[in-house]
Amino acid sequence: MTTEVRIPEDMWDEDDKTGSIVHWLYKDGSTVKEGDLIAEVLVEKVTLELTAPASGTLRIRVEPEVVVNKGDVVAVIE
Amino acid sequence: MSRILTMSRAGREALDWEMERRPEIFCMGEDVYKFGGIFGTMDGFGAKYGPERVISTPISETGFIGMAAGAAMAGMHPVIDLAYIDFIGVCYNVLLNTASKTHYMSGGAVKVPMTLLIGTGGGYNNAAQHSQCLHATVAHIPGAKVVYPSNAYDAKGMLHTALRDENFVIFLTHKGTAGVGWMGTPIKTTLSEVPEEPYTVPFGKVKVYREGTDVTITGLGMSVHESLKAADELEKEGISAEVVDLRSLVPLDRDGIMASVAKTGRLIVTDEDYLSYGVSGEVIATVTERDPTVFKKPPVRVTTPDIPIPFSRPLEQAILPLAGRIADAARKLMA
């Protein structure tokens, strides 16, 4: 079973703004627990936190410094 | 269990762990309660610890840092956020004459355990009053310990050490290395695997970031990362550079500096602080006093020159000790 890791719709207010992942706190293939902080997302000058929606193995799909929108799948957890 | 953390987040973890367990620790500074300090070291602490232990102050550095010294004398361990080191001008007396000297002047009868968190450095076009390093200006004061981690692992370990030290510790972080959002995307080499458990990194030990045989490049804060970039370039040209992070100015690991230079015979001292009367001269003097015969070539300094930091991007980029200047210096030394 895999769970998609999406940029939550409520991560920031304005729909027209984009963000980017600052860095992943775990390497690709690491084991993460549900609720762990797994990435920092930067929107303008503000750092926001992305947490793991499930436990399992992290498969990173989007590298840091790539533009992301709300709802984008940035990783999956297997 | 380790995660890859920014320096900001790693430091925050150390402070949080100590604050949870030690009621004598409290935070003070401008905007610490709602804003979490300029580097996020106290991010969320207002809600967690309340306004009694996370005290947002008026813009009164002489006043509240003086108060911190008094609280320390009375058994507390204040952690002060001074934001930018450029602001030491408005509270220098407390650093110079009270926090650093009370233990000595009392013959050891009065201790002043306090940790002063300060951001340093430029490179982001904030001009001459918000870009200085000035670490030599504080390291010159006897009675103050001065440490300057350059990566997340050291940031956490050295902050644990600072918080357990009975002395006045000035804990510097180069703004560009902290990894906070408003400074942009963090530099990769500042990120490190950081254990969740508490650990200490001792003061007064250099960290050899990268081993090499031809030339020693010492760095501090941001200049460590510029030195690492230079070393990558130099490697492609067949020059093996050893990058040594001083990471602690008081105490300074003179043995560690000497050991590296004795091995390579060549020394480049990088420093984003001003050239004259500073750390770069101190590092060279350390080796020269011990054994000048280890030098195969005269040592070289790559620093900010003795000028105020200019605002305009091309002007500032030209005077900072960036990788290009460091690599050029190494090439000349090897020629």
Added chain:
Amino acid sequence: MELTPELRKGFFRTMTLSRAFDDAMIALYWEGKLPIFQFGAGPLPGELHCSNGAEPVGAGVCAALGPDDMITADHRPHHVAVARGVDLDRMAAELLGKKAGLSQGKGGHMHIYDPAVNFASSGIIAEGMGPAAGMALARRLQKRPGVAVAFIGEGAANQGAFHEVLNMVGLWKLPVITVVQDNEWGVSTAKSESTAIERNADRAVAYGIAGEWVGTNDPDDIYLAAARAVARARAGEGGTILEVKTARLAGHFMGDQQAYIPEQMKQVDPIPVYREKLLREGVLTPEEADAIEAEAKARMAKAMAFAKEAPYPDPSEAFHHVFAGEAA
């Protein structure tokens, strides 16, 4: 808050002992420095700022304090230290730079620390204000009682620290009393030449704290004003600026010829005045007063003998105490 005869005798005793301390130090100061003056010569080297004339402030304020309260003093600390009960022998030894001194000879007369009675001082003008407020803050965080008192001069009221700290004292209702000892002179600068208003106590309104002004250099009046300030502080009503018009009879420091002081500004010695007052009001007999004076001189002679006989620290000790937790 009542002026009992015992309390008033105590003021006289404290002031007399403080004066005996300063007089003994003044006598010793010139030893080795005459006829050719050298700062570092003689058994008592360096600068010496004596408290002659300010004794009522130390005696009156300290009598209103309890053991939990905390004090920071300034470059002229002797009268406060004596009134607070700082170890007299070790303070004398410190002035002489001896190992047995309060700071093992590392501080000297401007830097008197005695944690046993919560006493500290600083030679930098107004530099005791932040620490005093911080000590009060510490006690609040520790949930322990204690009022902090910063003793400063009228010149210090023009320092930035005065404004910054008192704003926070008012903002956070800290139990901090700032005793402004107005001796009319900041070295050679008269208060009228340095200060825009006549009374620093009036500045209290700007910080939302209380102001008390005592125009007599009399420990009775000073005590009553201090006791009111302490009562407010203990009741959670915050800080006070307590300004006292006092005197500086021995100059800014030893050797100050004070030629700048005009005849009409010559100051009165408060101790004989108070002695006469107590005799007049029947609190003391002349015999009792004489006995108190003799006792003070004898006590000071003992302290001075202790100080003189004590050995100097070994020169190698200069390197000790730079940091806590290292070689002691």
